[in-house]
Amino acid sequence: MNQPILAPSVRGPVDHDIRDQIVAAANEHFSQYGYGKTTVSDLAKAIGFSKAYIYKFFDSKQAIGEAICKNCLAQIVAAVEKAINVDGISPTERFRRLVKTLVTTGADLFFNDRKLYDIAAFAASERWSSTEVYNAQIKDFVLQIIREGRELGEFERRTPLDETVDSIHLALRPFVNPLLLQYNLDLIEDAPTLTSNLILRSLMP
Amino acid sequence: MNQPILAPSVRGPVDHDIRDQIVAAANEHFSQYGYGKTTVSDLAKAIGFSKAYIYKFFDSKQAIGEAICKNCLAQIVAAVEKAINVDGISPTERFRRLVKTLVTTGADLFFNDRKLYDIAAFAASERWSSTEVYNAQIKDFVLQIIREGRELGEFERRTPLDETVDSIHLALRPFVNPLLLQYNLDLIEDAPTLTSNLILRSLMP
Secondary structure (H helix, E strand, O other), rough: OOOOOOOHHHHHHHHHHHHHHHHHHHHHHHHHHHHOOOOHHHHOOOOOOHHHHHHHHHOOOOHHHHHHHHHHHHHHHHHHHHHHOOOOOOOHHHHHHHHHHHHHHHHHHHHOHHHHHHHHHHHHHHHHHHHHHHHOOOOOOHHHHHHHHHHHHOOOOOOOOOHHHHHHHHHHHHHOHHHHHHHHHHHHOOOOEEEEHHHHHOOOO | OOOOOOOOHHEEEHHHHHHHHHHEEEEEHHHHHOOOOOOHHHHHHHHHOOOHHHHHHHHOHHHHEEEEEEHHHHHHHHHHHHHHHHOOOOOHHHHHHHHHHHHHHHHHHHHOOHHHHHHHHHHHHHHOOOHHHHHHHHHHHHHHHHHHHOOOOOOOOOOHHHHHHHHHHHHHHHHHHHHHHHHHHHHOOOHHHHHHHHHHHHHOO
């Protein structure tokens, strides 16, 4: 509605850059002052844009938070992908890497940068689409590993595939979900191995 | 320090009754107005005792909260005990009952009475001794069931007993810990069965 009618073709790439700029600046600002306490006005002042200008690109503070959250979760997914998509490792090893990477990357991202944590918390508690996408991606990693393990005869095949995947995803939730991870930080040392072992025992043929 | 020097023998039972009275009244008051927002002065006013009198029995608001929390958790433990200590059921069935009772009683107690939830949240986040005792009791139930199952040949014996118990207790945490349970309320329908099944598969000989 606010876009210049005469130059629609310019909108794409330029807007994309400005969006990125706002997200980066907001990320920086939230890291320092926290997401919950910052208003769009504060943000506009800090970035040096007008509030109205920011509202051209984002409907709300939440929309900016969503974009930051999406970036964060994409980093976790990328780290997991890199850790598990290695040739010549067994499904068992792939699964262990999945769990370990989820925990360490998640903890690093959210808790070394504690001020960003409340964005993740908002995101998880309000079921932002970014966290739903993230959950689906993690579940898909689990599905791929279980499928491969079943095909290779490394994992049991009696349990319906969807039950196996659902129950594993559920068991991993304390590490996948940033809201739950905060209560598990003191367990980060031992929990991934204990949980991986338990799940792998449940997969034995 | 405040007790009458000449009548120490009276202190026990009478003080006990008054403590119970304060806990019951505080429970009622917190249920209505919340734990976080209530001060000891508010409480004193509501109960009709002086603040100084309450402080004779409890060092702080937290001490009153602890007493309420202890009662709550004792109710969960009692419900679990009743559900699992039934003659003639298998360790597998005992385990299913443990999980189901933990979830349903926990959810009932803490979430039908949402205002009391913040006490439980404080308790779990600050590791009050009542929650530590509760955790130890739940872990002991798990230990007993696993031992029985191993003796009867129903569960595998390759994994060290303490690892089995630790990993199961960890897998149950989202349902045992009230702080985590709040994020799992929408899963209460299916999660207990899925989690029980996964754990029981991991226990297969």
